[in-house]
Amino acid sequence: MRKENVSGQGFKCSANYTALTPLSHIARAAEVFASGDAISYGTIRWTWAEVTNRCARMASALRSAGVTRGDVVSTVLPNIPAAIEAHFSVPMAGAVLNAINTRLDDVAIAYILGHAESKIIFVDSQHIDLVERAMSHMNGDGPTIIECPDTEAGWQPTGRYPIYDDLIEKSEALEQWHYPEDEWDSIALNYTSGTTGNPKGVLYHHRGAYLTTTGAVISWEMGIKPRYLSIVPQFHCNAWCHIWTMPLVGGTIVCCRDISAKVIFDALADQNVSHFGCAPIVLNMLIHADPAERREFTQPGSVVTAGAPPAPSTIKGAEALGLKIKQVYGLTETFGHISEALEQPDWKLLGDDQRYAQMARIGVRFPTMEGLDVADPETGKMVPWDGTTTGEIVIRGNSVMKGYFKNDTATEESFKGGWFWSGDIGVRYPDGYISITDRTKDIIISGGENISSVEIENVLMQHPDVSLCAVVAKPDEKWGEVPCAFVELLDGRQVSRDVLVAFCREHLAGFKCPKDVRFETLPKTSTGKVQKFELRRSLK
């Protein structure tokens, strides 16, 4: 019974083998959840039959625009219907979706568009100027713009580009969708701030996207026909793969352009939202909302939260609102969540503080993952489950990226020893649960957004008065973390905190600028390397 295609052992054919892809989910949803709501936004209520048809038309339009297999299609979009649809229309056309963070500045976007060799870009009317500025930095033509005016939110078309809905209107639905020949084919390319200034392109395979959707339903105990509020930006791991998950269970995606306590409470009260993901900062926003914005809701709301461990007050406050909270953890490289603070039966017996402490750990591996552990970076050996020995969190399984696009060195480095090395430092407790204690990578996670320390340092070093600097994460009650810059000035120079921050603002997106600047001599190793862990420790 050993070999393939050996007589008497059966054989692979389309009856018994299909490459795993989230496209299967939307094809099935169009059949079995045809009349169920797929997208709800403003006055829009589109069924799965309608959305599938719209996506197949847009796929056809992309083909007509010259998009062929493996081409990259980018988006600069908030969580509006066009962004949801792009998750299906782009792979239907055989292309790779590159959802770009709308908060990036023009230089970063130009870098991504160039690196990804993007052919087409869907742009929300609000962000057209930003993308035009980005394209002005590029050599060559850059991608062709398709404009997505969000008239529900009052954004009218500029008149300068073909309109997304017009193209759908004009096109016939693509009959032969492009299903991947190999489930290892790329479905998405997501750029993440790395330890170097330039973001790295993380390649997602169809197989991992598919399996992450099944894991999400199982872990989240989702049931059929959830009503999902799209708070997690779709440019963060494709909303943790939740967009691809919804057709699997016939769910409704309630779109959410701008996040505010009012918008979320209204969605809970009026749209019967049952599930959403968010950073803890969003939960705090709800907890501290103005009484006028609060609304009652009766359905159980189930929340997965990531980006920072939820504070006890956050868990307590969210539970008081009627939300069930579970911390999850993951990275862009892992299709979003690959661990969960899975509740154990005996937690119910604990006092609040102890229970919150259990819940604030990143927990155990997701249903679809093969391994989550804490390894000694020197020896590669796993640390004992003692809750004190630190090591780097390592991850293994089918929901890990193919690698970094055009960066084999970084791919090899991140996969050494057959594990993905997360860059997060943690400990493992006797019950097998893992907590994060520190970070090896120079990343600051602020309000759920990754910020590269090195990128900020590179800017500060351009200032004529700065001799040396180091930027590290400073704990922050509201944002989780904020960038804090430690600066040594050149002999005899003087410059104020405000001047340095203003200088950063000229070169960086606002959310990346240091919120705190300290002038002091930096701690260094005997070889002169800055000891960032000492700086981080000084801020705790």
Next chain:
Amino acid sequence: MRKENVSGQGFKCSANYTALTPLSHIARAAEVFASGDAISYGTIRWTWAEVTNRCARMASALRSAGVTRGDVVSTVLPNIPAAIEAHFSVPMAGAVLNAINTRLDDVAIAYILGHAESKIIFVDSQHIDLVERAMSHMNGDGPTIIECPDTEAGWQPTGRYPIYDDLIEKSEALEQWHYPEDEWDSIALNYTSGTTGNPKGVLYHHRGAYLTTTGAVISWEMGIKPRYLSIVPQFHCNAWCHIWTMPLVGGTIVCCRDISAKVIFDALADQNVSHFGCAPIVLNMLIHADPAERREFTQPGSVVTAGAPPAPSTIKGAEALGLKIKQVYGLTETFGHISEALEQPDWKLLGDDQRYAQMARIGVRFPTMEGLDVADPETGKMVPWDGTTTGEIVIRGNSVMKGYFKNDTATEESFKGGWFWSGDIGVRYPDGYISITDRTKDIIISGGENISSVEIENVLMQHPDVSLCAVVAKPDEKWGEVPCAFVELLDGRQVSRDVLVAFCREHLAGFKCPKDVRFETLPKTSTGKVQKFELRRSLK
């Protein structure tokens, strides 16, 4: 972005690629559901940590007994803990599980053991005699028996064979489990009554077993830690893959050696059972149970039922007991269920009779399946969705078998045109739901068991007074279907119904014998072929 292992496109390694296999579920359960109940039976309460350890020890014992990759290990077991564990220990050792129907007779079992080239067989003490008789029919030695005495049910060891629990006791847990090198490797070999007398061996791949488990959780809206009652025999599609599903969600398998209304009510009342699968006949048994056997239970019980469409009275009665019913449909060739009568929101608005009629259809394809349709067997074209045009039900997706073991002709026949041809005749309604109307294969499904008409006909034809016969399915309120024999006698001969049935009993397992015998001239085509559809029609 097109090719594998092209520079800059990432690469496959153990960090991001693992062959899909249900073994991943039990490895994870041992980690994240370690102290949760895995198996409950009589006085037995074993956690996932314990069961995983026991399976790894048995895997080690199998290796010591000479089992190597791709060898077949058979079982003749009721749904006792050893049968559950075999689903993990056998693949852990790299072997292929062959769970044999305990109701078969010695000749059929001998055929299967020989055809499967089985190396080891786990046998319940009650069935030792049966297996010994089977082995006496075999050429050569046949498999080595490992005896599983079910002392919880009073079955003591015969003393003639090594004992299952002793081997576990004596063995060290296998450290390096055998994970499949290729997810297309075989995990199980399940024999099914075909249209010919000899059963066909259906090969299951690890990939399909894994994906069926995710589909089962999603379709069944199962949640974490279900309490599953093992009514579906594990020798039917590995209990519809439910055994492999339980570690994925940390569920408890409540074992059930013999099925009775009392056993099931007790499990619902005392064991807090939340989920089970069964044939409609089992639901009828509960509905018509003796008042003394009935027990109250408060948790919602969720049931998937298959083998025959549930009658309106069955659905009504089961719902009155507090059970939520969903019909599913599948075949041995499809790892069990691949369709479901998924409830649509507007069914709630229907009157009972209309709602029951919707629920009695086999419905739409399962979450993990790519296609379920009704095709014209002549042209291969799909029939219109009109509820009247009949065709053969065809199936496509990753939960379809590799093929029939050592029978390429049958495999090719069943996969013609890239679909699996089910042998069931059906129609498709305007809402896309499918109903079964007839069967092309000479199979009778009685109490959830497949019976080959041809096998019974072959026996009847051996009777000296019989000239011609045809056996077809007769609708039966209790069993769903029973075999009905139509017989033409040789000129001048006379034989009673009872004599013919007694003759069958000498050559066939009891459940296969005709429950009705009719003496009449058989309807034939112009070429002399018996028109079975006419006979079936005469019984409706």
